[in-house]
Amino acid sequence: MEDPSPPLQSPTPSKVSMQNGPISRLRGAPRPRLLLQGQRRSGKSSISSVVFHKMPPTETLFLESTTRIQKEPVNLTWKPLMDSSFMDFQVWDFPGQIDYNDGTFDLEALFGDTGALIYVIDAQDEYLEALTRLHQTIEAIQRHNSSINIEVFIHKVDGLSDDFKLDTQRDIVQRTTDELADMGLDGVHINYHLTSIYDHSIFEAFSKVIQKLLPELGTLENLLNGLVSNCRIEKAFLFDVLSKIYVATDSSPVDVQSYEICSDYIDVVLDMTEIYGYVDLRFS
Numbered sequence: 001m002e003d004p005s006p007p008l009q010s011p012t013p014s015k016v017s018m019q020n021g022p023i024s025r026l027r028g029a030p031r032p033r034l035l036l037q038g039q040r041r042s043g044k045s046s047i048s049s050v051v052f053h054k055m056p057p058t059e060t061l062f063l064e065s066t067t068r069i070q071k072e073p074v075n076l077t078w079k080p081l082m083d084s085s086f087m088d089f090q091v092w093d094f095p096g097q098i099d100y101n102d103g104t105f106d107l108e109a110l111f112g113d114t115g116a117l118i119y120v121i122d123a124q125d126e127y128l129e130a131l132t133r134l135h136q137t138i139e140a141i142q143r144h145n146s147s148i149n150i151e152v153f154i155h156k157v158d159g160l161s162d163d164f165k166l167d168t169q170r171d172i173v174q175r176t177t178d179e180l181a182d183m184g185l186d187g188v189h190i191n192y193h194l195t196s197i198y199d200h201s202i203f204e205a206f207s208k209v210i211q212k213l214l215p216e217l218g219t220l221e222n223l224l225n226g227l228v229s230n231c232r233i234e235k236a237f238l239f240d241v242l243s244k245i246y247v248a249t250d251s252s253p254v255d256v257q258s259y260e261i262c263s264d265y266i267d268v269v270l271d272m273t274e275i276y277g278y279v280d281l282r283f284s
């Protein structure tokens with residue numbers, strides 16, 4: 001697969017901002033990038049495999065540790081429905097053991113075209129070291145491209161009780177806020193998501209990450225608002241069918257149940273399509 005991104009050692013990295021999103025891709029710009037980072041075994045490759053390759057979650061138990069940066073183009077288009085996709089970007093899966101702060105990486109090139117950093121923390125494991133790495137990463141980002149969205153996935157929460165999930169999130173937010181304040185970075189905005197590959201939370205979190213990077217989001221939301229009010233639909237999502245990421249929704253609040261129903265429906269339709277060919281996806 002052709003990789004249009006500049007080498008990390010590039011002395012003059014391209015400076016295309018993610019704010020231009022997939023539209024700039026149409027004009028020939030490099031694919032914008034999502035960086036997946038986190039400690040070893042935190043779940044990065046599993047997330048990427050489940051969301052973008054429909055790998056059943058239990059099969060991730062057999063994934064080998066990633067030893068090199070995995071650059072994955074994401075251009076998800078389900079041919080029966082669409083000719084082009086809003087989702088044209090790259091996901092870079094960083095192996096846990098790589099220290100990109102060791103001076104061998106061109107951080108300007110690494111962060112230059114990056115739209116979002118997704119930092120994965122294993123909530124079932126001791127996470128203090130992961131937090132230290134996160135804080136260092138945020139500091140580096142602030143130096144090289146402060147427009148990058150910083151998204152923290154508090155991951156593997158399937159094994160935790162609801163109370164413990166919230167306590168863990170509170171602790172991570174508090175420690176990060178305190179540490180960034182000590183570093184003089186208290187203005188940095190971070191989004192936190194509780195995720196697991198064993199339920200819909202990982203798709204929902206990814207949806208929110210992607211939506212923030214779409215320059216067309218406002219227009220799509222307006223179109224969906226019009227659809228909802230004109231057709232008296234309760235809730236509308238615009239899905240990327242293959243990944244089950246919703247790239248937009250109308251402006252009424254998202255309730256997880258309606259997302260889950262639509263998501264399950266897509267699975268059924270895709271399964272039927274494999275058996276019978278094209279199935280009309282419109283439903284109300």
Ligand SMILES: Nc1nc2c(ncn2[C@@H]2O[C@H](COP(=O)(O)OP(=O)(O)OP(=O)(O)O)[C@@H](O)[C@H]2O)c(=O)[nH]1
Nearest residue numbers: 041042043044045046060061065066096156196197
């Ligand atoms: N319980 C639970 N386990 C998970 C989840 N996501 C990933 N795992 C497990 O975590 C282990 C490590 O996952 P990987 O995806 O290989 O982790 P990684 O961060 O890519 O690891 P490196 O390649 O070493 O950097 C696997 O056994 C996965 O099955 C989750 O949401 N819940």
